[in-house]
Amino acid sequence: MLISNSFGLRVKAKNFLSIDTPEDLSKLDAIKDNSILILGACTNVILNKDINQTIVQVNYKDIKMFEDYLSVGGGVDWVDFIEYCLNNNLYGIENLTHIPGSVGAAPVQNIGAYGVEVSSFIHSVECFNLLTKQQETIDRAQCKFEYRNSIFKSKNYIILKVNFIFPKTFEPDLSYPALANYLIDNSINTKSLTPQLLSESVKNLRNSRLPDPRLEPNVGSIFKNPLVKTNDFDRHFLIGHKWEQDNGMTKLSAARLIELIKFELSIPETLRIYENHSLVLINNGEASFDDVKSLLDQIGVKIFNKFNVELEIEPEIISS
Ligand SMILES: Cc1cc2nc3c(=O)[nH]c(=O)nc-3n(C[C@H](O)[C@H](O)[C@H](O)COP(=O)(O)OP(=O)(O)OC[C@H]3O[C@@H](n4cnc5c(N)ncnc54)[C@H](O)[C@@H]3O)c2cc1C
Structure with a gap:
């Protein structure tokens, strides 16, 4: 099958496994040599033309509010998740508006933009551990988040759900100069800033600087800032x-x-x-x-x- 990816490379894979329910995890046992490649929406990968491993994709789509945290399925689209936060008064994550990809991939490289990183809002991550073959919940400290890095880069975990916590009040992070300047240039008064307006501003700013992968195939930043x-x-x-x-x-x-x-x-x-x-x-x-x-x-x-x-x-x- 052809694997669609935001870089528009022609990629074929022989085998594909979609994890839609916890029961599907047992299908991993049948994969020869445990040779799997976990993929989300393929917006941060550069793939060669023939993939010999079995592609595993998490398609949990539930969003559930618990007393201490919000649980979000790894297969939820990140853009839809931001929309959900804006509609449900969950504050703080506005600077991460419009980053393409899935919720399950967000902790892997600790996605970040405009001075904010997703790790600030992560309570814990629910995974399938490929070494122990058990499901486990990893709390934020154990995730070892750093700039574009976390323990999930080890490839030992399939992220099934991400549990988020949010500040009780809206306190915008405007520390990133380009964002602060955008607000000034567009006469947006920071005192009257709402989460929706901040999110919209971030989206406009991103659209002015970054190409839409559907029109200009790309994978976002190609190198980390050293x-x-x-x-x-x-x-x-x-x-x-x-x-x-x-x-x-x-x-x-x-x-x-x-x-x-x-x-x-x-x-x-x-x-x-x-x-x-x-x-x-x-x-x-x-x-x-x-x-x-x-x-x-x-x-x-x-x-x-x-x-x-x-x-x-x-x-x-x-x-x-
Ligand atoms: C136009 C554009 C702009 C971007 N802007 C930003 C930005 O501002 N900030 C930023 O940080 N990134 C940015 N990115 C990169 C990308 O959006 C993020 O890294 C995103 O989180 C990737 O999600 P994905 O579902 O496409 O993951 P994929 O590309 O499919 O996978 C990325 C990595 O995560 C692993 N992975 C995926 N899903 C899982 C899972 N469920 N469990 C375990 N591992 C998994 C994969 O094995 C792979 O190593 C941008 C990309 C594009 C194309």
Whole structure:
């Protein structure tokens, strides 16, 4: 079967298992060599043309309110979940509006945008542990959330449900300069800001900077923003494009680094760097896995040679 993915690559897989109920988990036992590939909406993966593993997709779609938390099925679309929060006075998550993908994938790379990360709202994650073959609930501390990272990157867990908690009052996080500036530029008074208006603003801001994958196939940011030791890195050319963290580290803008070398790249016709955001790679049509992989390697090598900075690819590269 063909696997639809936001990068528009032609991908075929032999086997597919949809987990719709807890009973479906027993079907995992029949998979030879335990060779599975867990996928959600395929907006953060770069897949090779033939996938030999069995693709497992969680399709739990329930949203249930419990006394302490909101339980959300891993198969719920993230955009629908944000809509649900806005309609039910669940505050805080507005900055994560319009990120494509599924709820089940959100903890994997601890999705984040405009100064907010999903980990701030996670109470616990309900999973199937592929090593013990048991279902378990992992609390937030055990998830080991970091910038675009968590224990779920280990591939030992299938996330079935995510349990969320929310602050009791609406206290918008406007610490991210681009968001604060958008509100000023659009004469939106922060005192009269509502969750709906903040969410709408984030959506508009995103649409002005990021291409819609349905029109311009892409996987969002192609590299993580690299972290370097502040003392080791004294580069004036990145002023305005680096952010000091409170742990002796500085985060650099990967987009800026790419802008500085993009004219030295040899880019195949099937791909292009998005005009409004250098961190986004677009499939112009018929790009192959090898086209993408070799361009990413080329960018990584150029940036390392020129700036002595190692870039890490953000989406998962799945070569077979
Ligand atoms: C236009 C665009 C904009 C984006 N903007 C942002 C952004 O602002 N911030 C951000 O953080 N990300 C962003 N992304 C990346 C992407 O939206 C997120 O990473 C999203 O959470 C991926 O969801 P998915 O369901 O498509 O996961 P997939 O791409 O299918 O999978 C991603 C990873 O999660 C694993 N996975 C998926 N589901 C499960 C599960 N149920 N259990 C265990 N593992 C699982 C997969 O094995 C894979 O490693 C963007 C992507 C695009 C295309």
